[in-house]
Amino acid sequence: MALLEIENLHASIDDKPILKGLTLAVEAGKVHAIMGPNGSGKSTLSAVIAGRPGYRITEGTIRYRGEDITGMDPEKRAQAGIFLSFQHPVEIPGVAFTTFLKSAINAQRKARGEGEIEITEFLKKIKQAARDLEIPDAMLKRALNTGFSGGEKKRAEVLQMTVLEPTLMILDELDSGLDIDALRIAAEGVNRLRSPERGFLCITHYQRLLDLIVPDVVHILVDGRIQRTGDPSLALELEERGYGDFIPAQAGQ
Amino acid sequence: MGTSFPLRQGSKSDMTSPAHSSRSAEALPPFLYPLPADTEPDWLKDLRARAFDIYHAHGLPTRRHEAWRYTDLSFLAETPFTPSPSVTLDRNGLESAEILSFSAPRIVLVNGHFCEHLSNLSALELGISIQGFDASPPDSVRSALERGSLSRALDTFPMAALNTALFQSGLVITVEPGVAIRTPIHVVSLALSSHGPHFSVPRIVVHLQKGASLSLVESLGSLGAEPTFANSVTSVLLDEGAHLSTTRLVRERPDSSRIETTLADLGPDARYDNLTLVFGGRLVRNEVYATLNGAGAHAEVRGIYGARTGEHVDNTIFVDHVAPQATSGQLFKGVLGGTGRAVFQGRINVGRGASGTDGQQLHKAMLLSRGAEVDIKPELYIYNDDVACSHGATVGELDEDALFYLQSRGLTREVARSLLVEAFLSDMLEVVSHAPLREALESSINTWKQDVLSAEHPS
Numbered sequence: 017m018a019l020l021e022i023e024n025l026h027a028s029i030d031d032k033p034i035l036k037g038l039t040l041a042v043e044a045g046k047v048h049a050i051m052g053p054n055g056s057g058k059s060t061l062s063a064v065i066a067g068r069p070g071y072r073i074t075e076g077t078i079r080y081r082g083e084d085i086t087g088m089d090p091e092k093r094a095q096a097g098i099f100l101s102f103q104h105p106v107e108i109p110g111v112a113f114t115t116f117l118k119s120a121i122n123a124q125r126k127a128r129g130e131g132e133i134e135i136t137e138f139l140k141k142i143k144q145a146a147r148d149l150e151i152p153d154a155m156l157k158r159a160l161n162t163g164f165s166g167g168e169k170k171r172a173e174v175l176q177m178t179v180l181e182p183t184l185m186i187l188d189e190l191d192s193g194l195d196i197d198a199l200r201i202a203a204e205g206v207n208r209l210r211s212p213e214r215g216f217l218c219i220t221h222y223q224r225l226l227d228l229i230v231p232d233v234v235h236i237l238v239d240g241r242i243q244r245t246g247d248p249s250l251a252l253e254l255e256e257r258g259y260g261d262f263i264p265a266q267a268g269q
Numbered sequence: 270m271g272t273s274f275p276l277r278q279g280s281k282s283d284m285t286s287p288a289h290s291s292r293s294a295e296a297l298p299p300f301l302y303p304l305p306a307d308t309e310p311d312w313l314k315d316l317r318a319r320a321f322d323i324y325h326a327h328g329l330p331t332r333r334h335e336a337w338r339y340t341d342l343s344f345l346a347e348t349p350f351t352p353s354p355s356v357t358l359d360r361n362g363l364e365s366a367e368i369l370s371f372s373a374p375r376i377v378l379v380n381g382h383f384c385e386h387l388s389n390l391s392a393l394e395l396g397i398s399i400q401g402f403d404a405s406p407p408d409s410v411r412s413a414l415e416r417g418s419l420s421r422a423l424d425t426f427p428m429a430a431l432n433t434a435l436f437q438s439g440l441v442i443t444v445e446p447g448v449a450i451r452t453p454i455h456v457v458s459l460a461l462s463s464h465g466p467h468f469s470v471p472r473i474v475v476h477l478q479k480g481a482s483l484s485l486v487e488s489l490g491s492l493g494a495e496p497t498f499a500n501s502v503t504s505v506l507l508d509e510g511a512h513l514s515t516t517r518l519v520r521e522r523p524d525s526s527r528i529e530t531t532l533a534d535l536g537p538d539a540r541y542d543n544l545t546l547v548f549g550g551r552l553v554r555n556e557v558y559a560t561l562n563g564a565g566a567h568a569e570v571r572g573i574y575g576a577r578t579g580e581h582v583d584n585t586i587f588v589d590h591v592a593p594q595a596t597s598g599q600l601f602k603g604v605l606g607g608t609g610r611a612v613f614q615g616r617i618n619v620g621r622g623a624s625g626t627d628g629q630q631l632h633k634a635m636l637l638s639r640g641a642e643v644d645i646k647p648e649l650y651i652y653n654d655d656v657a658c659s660h661g662a663t664v665g666e667l668d669e670d671a672l673f674y675l676q677s678r679g680l681t682r683e684v685a686r687s688l689l690v691e692a693f694l695s696d697m698l699e700v701v702s703h704a705p706l707r708e709a710l711e712s713s714i715n716t717w718k719q720d721v722l723s724a725e726h727p728s
Contacts, residue, residue, distance in 0.1 A: 066677050069669065094679035106674040110692025119688070120678040127679065159692075176678065 017082050019044045019184055019215040020065070025076035027057075027064050034060040036240035037076070042184065045212040049226055050219045051251060052237035053259045058219045059103060061237070062188040065217070066100035067093050080184065094120075095127035097183035101173040103192055108160040113172070116160050117142065117179060124180065145178040149205050166193030167202075174205035185209070186217045191225040203228035223255045238262045298328035299346040300468055300500070305437055309405050316414055320423050320433035327427040336425075339612040339644040340554060340583045345526065350498055353380035353460070353467035355403070355438075358492070363387050366459055367520040367549075368488035369713065371705040373455040376401070380461055381438040381471030381501075387457075396448030397483070400441045410441050410474045413506040418534045418560035418589070425587075426558065429530040432470045432502040439472035444481035446508075453484040453516075453703055458501065460525060462493035473503040477511035477539075486706060487517040491525035496551070499527045507539035509563060514542040516701060518713055521550025523579060530556045537563030537592070544700060546710060547574040547582045548717040554583040561588070561595035561623075572601040573697050575717050576609030576641070577724060583612040586630075590623035590656075599630040602697055604690055605641035606721040616648040619656050626653065630660040635693050637667065637686075637725050683726060690718050 018041035027035040034057045042048045052058050064071050065078060067090035078086045085093055108116075122132045146156060149171045161169050170190060177185060187206065191199055206216070206229050218229055226234075226248065234250040236243045236259070243262045244250065254262075301324060305317065329346055330337040358379050376399060377387035383401025390399060400407060406414075413419065414433075423430040444450060460469050477483055491497040507513055521527055527550060533541050545555045559568040574582045588597040599615050617628040634643045647660040667689050675685035694714060701707040 068673050068677075089682070090673060090676040091679050091681050091685075094677055100677050102674065102677075106668075106670050108671050108674070108689070108692060110695035111675075111688055116675070116678075116688070119684065120675075120680055123681065123684065124679040180678065 018042060019081060020217070021079040022065075023077050023079075025064070025078065026074045027060055027071050028074060029060065029071050033074075034240055035064070038237075038241055040235060040242055042215045042217055044215050046232040047210065047216040047218055047229060049231035049234045049251060050217060050237050051221065051234065051254055056237045057240045058237055059188060062100055062186045062217070062219055065186055066090055066098060091123070095124050099177050099180060099182035099185045101170075101177060101185065101187045101190055103188040105161045105169040105173055107162045107164075109162045111160045113158055113160050114142065114156050117176060120176070120180060141179050142175070145175045148178075148208065149175050150201055151175060167195060167198030170194055170202050171198065171205070174202050178205060178209060183213060184215050184217070186219070188219050189221070190218070191220055191222060199225065200228060223251050226251050236262045239264055298325060300329065300350070300431060301325065301434065303352055304435065305405060310408065312411055312415065313405065316420065317434050320430040323423050323430040324427050324434055327430070330427055336585065336614070339614075339646075340552070340581065342552070345498055348466050348496055348498070350466045350468040350496070353469040353497075354463065355382050356380065356461055356463050358384060358387065358459070358461060360387065362492060363457070366457070366488075366490050366492050367713075368457050368490060369455065369486060369518050369706070369709045371455070371709040373453045373486065375455040375457060376440060378438075378440060378456070378458040378471055380467065380469040381436070381458070383438070383440065392452065394450050394452065396445040396481075397450050397454070398441075398443045399454070401439070402441065403438045405437060406439065406472070406474070407441060409443065410476075410504075413474045413476050413504045416506055416534050418562060418591075419504055419506070419532045422532045422558055426530055426532070426556065428500055428528045428556075429502050429532060432472060432500050432530070436470045436472035436502070439474070441474045441476075442483070442485070443476045444478060444483050446478040447480040449482045450484070453486045453706060455486045455488065457488045458499075459489075460491040460497035460499040460527070462491070462495035462497045466496040466498070468498040468500065471499065471501045473501070474506075475503065475513060476506045477508060477513050479508045480510040481508070482512040484514045484703065485516070487515065489517065489519045489527065489529065491522045496524040496526070497522075498525070499529075501527065501529050503529075503531045505531060505533035505541065507533065507535045507541055509536045510538045511536065512540040515544070516706060516710070517543070517545045518710065519545065519547045519550065519553050519555065520713065521553055523549070524551055526550060526552040528554045528556065531558065533557070533559040533568070535559065535561050535563060535566035535568060535595075538565040539563060540567045542569045542700065543571065544697075545572045545584070546713065547572070547584075548713060550580060550582075552581045552583070554585060556585045558587045559589065559597070561590050561592055561597065564592045564594050566592060566595040568597045570597070570599045571697065571700070573694055573714070574601070574603040574611060575721060576603065576605045576611045577721050578607030578609060578640075581610045581612075583614075585612070585614040587616045587618070588628060589618045589620070590626045590628060591620045593623055594625040595623065596627040597629070600697070601632045602694055603634045603643065604637065604693065604718075604721070605634060605643060606637040606725050608638075608640040610641070611643040613643065613662070614646045614648070615660065616650070617658055617660070619651045619653050619658065621652045623653050624655040626656040626658065628656070628658040632662045633693075634664045635666065635690065636664060637690075637721065683722060686726070687718060687722055690722070
């Protein structure tokens with residue numbers, strides 16, 4: 017059984033179909049990359065896996081560890097171990113980053129029937145992760161994502177991911193808005209989390225992210241469906257030839 | 270004036286008789302009784318006579334009055350209120366009131382009457398005088414009550430005029446020149462219904478002499494099974510360089526109402542900070558009128574409020590720039606749930622002589638439900654070219670993107686909503702430097718927040 021199994025998924029927003037029969041499986045221990053042009057449905061895919069409201073699923077199922085999560089509340093999915101790294105992390109003034117992260121950990125622990133995290137253990141974890149991601153202490157004291165640069169926001173996403181210890185990670189364009197140094201730091205953070213129990217879905221436009229987070233499987237998403245699945249050489253092929261060859265006849269018109 | 274001071278029957282002995290029977294045939298407007306005894310000094314009789322005439326001519330404000338267009342008082346006239354008797358309260362009674370809990374010298378007023386046994390003034394510093402009065406105010410308040418701007422204000426504020434015509438009990442706080450009082454003073458003023466619905470007219474007078482400073486904390490609320498209506502006035506007189514900081518929590522019971530009028534006069538370089546929190550009550554109007562009479566004066570009027578189903582909160586602020594180089598700020602944030610109603614009317618007046626004025630105003634409301642409603646009326650009247658004034662208002666809902674972000678980390682929707690409401694209000698308490706007070710205020714806001722959020726989305 018794969019960690020994540022998506023079958024014939026149709027999703028629309030404002031009655032406009034975006035995903036049109038998408039089928040995909042992500043195995044534990046593997047990094048799956050999804051590449052696709054603008055408007056192919058990449059962000060919709062990450063949103064519906066995480067349970068974002070506003071999308072209508074008209075057909076198909078999303079299963080996580082064998083359980084149908086298609087209609088599940090987003091917090092329940094997070095508590096079950098799904099983490100979405102946002103393409104555009106939301107700025108929330110007035111909510112302190114550290115306080116927020118502690119609340120999130122405790123909400124997830126509570127859902128698992130565990131007690132609250134010891135404050136010393138929490139601080140140790142967050143400090144270690146911040147050091148690895150070259151995040152200054154001052155940033156931890158600021159409001160959530162507020163006034164963070166593009167690179168800081170993405171590193172803060174990886175920090176949350178590190179501390180929350182999810183099982184399935186969806187990285188929605190981790191590379192957007194990052195310079196090469198920040199991208200390297202963020203990618204190293206992701207690579208540290210790779211383990212036999214964990215699966216990754218890495219959504220990107222560009223090969224350069226996949227040089228740093230080397231995938232096991234590459235999928236090409238065009239017009240709401242996976243058009244091709246292959247090994248990492250598929251990404252290189254794409255880089256050379258563009259998406260033209262993968263656009264189905266009726267969508268290219 | 271003064272010679273025609275109206276005397277009517279039953280000022281003392283009829284205090285507990287039903288509202289309508291003690292009125293004379295010529296039909297006085299509601300609440301205009303009982304009148305004080307005729308033994309007061311002439312200056313006070315003159316003032317009361319003028320106040321009586323103003324309210325008598327004006328009557329209880331209706332929505333036809335511009336300043337009351339969004340706040341309907343008609344239910345007050347329909348409730349059989351009688352003047353509150355002089356009642357006392359024991360310690361258990363006081364503890365059942367939702368007052369701020371922090372350690373400070375405390376003065377308790379019940380229906381305006383000073384309750385010595387509940388007050389604790391043993392730790393008062395030198396240079397401050399606190400005096401409760403129970404029949405007529407002492408002569409020491411004369412300068413505050415007769416001060417031009419405070420006296421003229423009665424023409425504009427009929428409910429303050431009503432209070433001035435009637436008040437017999439309250440509190441006078443005076444700080445001597447140059448004295449900085451370090452410990453905050455906590456005034457608890459409660460309206461208590463004992464035999465049916467009661468109305469009360471407490472008066473507080475605060476006079477800070479030249480260079481004095483004081484931090485005043487007020488817990489205003491109500492007790493008892495029946496409705497109460499407090500029509501309360503605070504007169505604030507700040508001499509040159511004086512600094513008063515007032516932090517006020519209003520938590521009325523669901524069927525109780527309060528019209529709280531603050532009339533402040535600021536001398537040169539004086540500073541007045543007013544932060545008023547309103548969380549609960551059928552109708553609460555927080556009306557602040559600050560006159561910047563001295564060059565370099567600064568008034569900072571702020572507020573946080575919440576309104577739920579059955580509640581109406583009205584903040585009406587009027588900052589009058591008379592002197593040059595004075596500055597003022599108005600900042601209000603409110604959260605509305607259910608079918609809660611709120612009103613914000615913020616006025617900045619810049620007179621001909623008020624060059625170099627800086628006046629700012631901002632009101633932000635967050636609506637948690639579609640049934641809630643807020644009316645906003647900003648007004649700038651500027652009669653001088655050399656000014657910097659601004660006003661702004663926003664009305665928003667909880668940000669769905671932010672809610673999803675928080676939920677995607679495992680926080681329940683309820684916790685996420687609570688965090689966002691807290692975040693919306695979080696910067697408002699930064700001005701409260703006294704940590705125990707700030708914590709007490711936070712705890713009041715949290716209690717209210719949990720109530721309103723669970724009412725929106727019962728789990």
